[in-house]
Amino acid sequence: DAGITQSPRHKVTETGTPVTLRCHQTENHRYMYWYRQDPGHGLRLIHYSYGVKDTDKGEVSDGYSVSRSKTEDFLLTLESATSSQTSVYFCAISESRGAGTDTQYFGPGTRLTVL
Amino acid sequence: KNQVEQSPQSLIILEGKNCTLQCNYTVSPFSNLRWYKQDTGRGPVSLTIMTFSENTKSNGRYTATLDADTKQSSLHITASQLSDSASYICVVSASGGGADGLTFGKGTHLIIQP
Numbered sequence: 001d002a003g004i005t006q007s008p009r010h011k012v013t014e015t016g017t018p019v020t021l022r023c024h025q026t027e028n029h030r031y032m033y034w035y036r037q038d039p040g041h042g043l044r045l046i047h048y049s050y051g052v053k054d055t056d057k058g059e060v061s062d063g064y065s066v067s068r069s070k071t072e073d074f075l076l077t078l079e080s081a082t083s084s085q086t087s088v089y090f091c092a093i094s095e096s097r098g099a100g101t102d103t104q105y106f107g108p109g110t111r112l113t114v115l
Numbered sequence: 116k117n118q119v120e121q122s123p124q125s126l127i128i129l130e131g132k133n134c135t136l137q138c139n140y141t142v143s144p145f146s147n148l149r150w151y152k153q154d155t156g157r158g159p160v161s162l163t164i165m166t167f168s169e170n171t172k173s174n175g176r177y178t179a180t181l182d183a184d185t186k187q188s189s190l191h192i193t194a195s196q197l198s199d200s201a202s203y204i205c206v207v208s209a210s211g212g213g214a215d216g217l218t219f220g221k222g223t224h225l226i227i228q229p
Contacts (some may be wrong), residue, residue: 106158
C-alpha cells in the first residue's frame with residue numbers, strides 16, 4: 001500500500017458522535033485525498049489537500065472537514081456522525097494533481113459503521 | 116455530466132480462461148484513462164494508465180486498450196488465475212481537471228473459479 005497507513009481500520013460509533021480518521025504517508029507526496037466507497041457507487045472524493053494547510057472540497061464534502069498540519073498526515077473529521085456516513089473510507093496520495101498522469105496510491109481503507 | 120460506465124457488473128469465469136471487461140465514458144475533454152484492481156478489503160492498485168495517443172498498454176497478463184474516438188476502453192485478462200478475483204475499476208481524467216477531475220466507474224466484480 002505504498003507507504004500509506006490509515007487508522008483506525010475499523011470503527012463503530014453512534015449517531016451524533018464526532019469521529020476522526022487519520023491518514024499517514026511516508027512517501028512525501030504533495031497531494032492527499034479522502035474518498036468514500038459505497039455499494040452501487042464509484043469512489044467519490046470528499047476532500048483533498050495540495051499542501052500543508054491547503055485543502056479543497058470534493059464531490060461529497062457535506063458533513064466532513066479535513067486538516068493537514070504536516071506533509072505526512074491528513075485527518076478527516078465527521079463532526080456529528082450520521083448513519084448515511086457509514087462507508088469505507090480510503091486515503092490516497094499522488095505526487096502531482098490527481099487528474100494528471102501521476103499514479104494515485106491508495107491506503108488500505110477504514111470501515112466506519114454509524115449506528 | 117462526466118460519466119464512466121463499466122460492464123459487466125459481475126463476471127464468473129473458470130481459471131485459465133480469458134476475459135474482457137468494458138469501460139465506456141463521456142468525460143470531456145479527455146486526458147487519460149486508468150484501470151485499477153481492488154482486492155477484497157484492500158485499496159485499489161493501479162494496473163495501467165493510458166493517454167489520448169496510446170491505443171494499447173500491457174502489464175503482464177493484463178492488456179488495456181483505448182479507442183478515444185468511440186470513448187471506449189477494455190481490459191483483457193489472459194490465462195486467468197485465482198488471484199485475479201477482484202473488482203476492476205475504470206477511472207477517467209478530464210484534461211485541465213484538478214484533483215477532483217477524476218470520474219470513477221462502479222467497477223466490475225470478477226470471480227475466478229477453480
